[in-house]
Amino acid sequence: MLFKNKMKLSGRKFFLFVLSLFIFFFLSHNLKAQNKNDRGFPAILEADLSAAATEVYHLQFNSAERHLHHAMVLLPDHPASYFFMTMLRWYQFTYDSLEYRNPVLEKALEFEAERTITVAKRYLKKNKNEATGFLYLGGALGAKGWYRVIRGQWIRAYFDGKKGYSLMRKVIEIDPELYDAYLGIGMYEYYAATLGPALRALASFSIRGDKWAALRSLQLAQYKSRYVRLEAAYFLWSGAMDEGRLADAKEIMEVLTQSYPESPxxxxxxxxxxxxxxxxxxxxxxxxxxxxxxxxxxxxxxxxxxxxxxxxxxxxxxxxxxxxxxxxxxxxxxxxxxxxxxxxxxxxxxxxxxxxxxxxxxxxxxxxxxxxxxxxxxxxxxxxxxxxxxxxxxxxxxxxxxxxxxxxxxxxxxxxxxxx
The missing domain is CATH 1.25.40.10 (Tetratricopeptide repeat domain)
Incomplete structure (x- = not known):
């Protein structure tokens, strides 16, 4: 699958490298909080956040936004709904092309990422050893990294992504059975291994990743996660397209279209x-x-x-x-x-x-x-x-x-x- 063939360097792949954390947090939309009874976010938010994520798949952005505003009203001090709003802005900005430029949406994306960081940090002050705060703080930093990418700020993008990755590792330290988190870790490790040494803008930082450790993390996410198996398929489709493994890409996309037949x-x-x-x-x-x-x-x-x-x-x-x-x-x-x-x-x-x-x-x-x-x-x-x-x-x-x-x-x- 994703690791069978050597990947060729492209701007799209570096985009995915910086965004791996961000993509993971959006796609694992049904994740429940870090303790044994409530892993990821409170049950009171699940209906709105799951509905919002589904609406985004269907490009129904206004409906998704209404669900997220309702979630913010229900729990204004929890970072989940704020991060999902960041995700929504990202999809509004990129659903048609990564070439699209819209200063209004760029500012909205930056605002939502910063707001998520603020709420996540405030949450961590009250819940110092919970994975939830680190989960969404890392996701917001990944979103900031993406914002740096579209601005061509490669070095700042890398450091935002690296901070987010460190927070992901901390999530696993707190709860090693939160297997959904391994998807983001594996994606970051893989792109660090394949792109870090090759991209000119980052060559002086001696960026390294472990491809085989990345593969193990991705396998854990694929076979043991509760919620990200379908979403991992979307990432694998993108990787297969980039690598030219088009038969694999077609097979993966058939799964996605069967799961979301009404998704444009x-x-x-x-x-x-x-x-x-x-x-x-x-x-x-x-x-x-x-x-x-x-x-x-x-x-x-x-x-x-x-x-x-x-x-x-x-x-x-x-x-x-x-x-x-x-x-x-x-x-x-x-x-x-x-x-x-x-x-x-x-x-x-x-x-x-x-x-x-x-x-x-x-x-x-x-x-x-x-x-x-x-x-x-x-x-x-x-x-x-x-x-x-x-x-x-x-x-x-x-x-x-x-x-x-x-x-x-x-x-x-x-x-x-x-x-x-």
Missing amino acids: LFRWCEIQTLFYQKKWVETILKGEKYSADALKASQSGNSVNPFNLLLAKVYYHCGAAAFNLRHYDRAKFYFKKAIEQHAEFVGWKAMAILRMGELLDMEGKRKEAIENYKKVLDLPKAWNSQRLAKERIKKPYQMNRRNGNNFISSPLQLWNAELQ
Whole structure:
């Protein structure tokens, strides 16, 4: 599985390295407190926090926020609901792309992380030897580490993550049978072992981790934890995608989609997996089913349709799949659909406009193609869209003269390639 093949360094993997603690605390959403009778947080909070986590999987952010505010009212001095609010801001910020930039959400994320730290420290003053306070304090520090990552503050991100890891170790010292905690420890150890010595920004700190100790921790979490087995599957899917173990990734995502069949997030991950496998027809079929469900949800009269949030991304990949099948008219149809979506993140729109320009170049419609490339330059930078648009303005897009088979990959495979 995750440790079978050597991983290649990428910005996405360093992102996961710093975020391992943060991701763990969100995903172990049903964890109950540190003593024998109540492990993780009081039972009075479980209904709201579990409901909030499920709503996040379904991209129903407003509903999740209502549950969390209610939890804060129930127990204002407990750190759990504050940390979950930090998690909510993270998902609001990143559900569509790690390329998304929103100063308002960035500040909200930073505020919630700092608030969680304050509440967790106050909790620890009253409950000095309980794992709960250390659990959420470590999670909040992991969230701060992620915030540093998106700001490019690699060294500060590393030290926030390291502090969080130390707190995780302390949780295990207090309660070694809290097996859910081993997931975060194993993730951090693994990325410290594989990325610490390789990343230029951190090379001088002699960062080391123990890959085999990490594997043992992950196995404990996988086979003995009460609540994080499904969530570990999501992490393993991401690792499998990064490593190119796409059959494993597909198998894992099938488990997640079966567990959360109404989750737009996991439905999208299934489409992404098929695209990486170059299963173009299956990608389009799953994309069409996603689109149909989005339309059905819109017609149901619901004020919030979470499927629409990822439609631009789904349509873009359907267009790319159609292009790779040489069904160029169909590709134009899907790219046009991607452009029409009212997504908060405009990166998919920019990439779709770029592809429309390339298709127009292929048809010999140079003037219209240039108009599309110029539109890309008017939009915020996303992946390599602006660089390619400038190149296409100078020189028309052409089919490969050797085999006549140009190929469109996913922009997600380009995430922070400059860090490699």
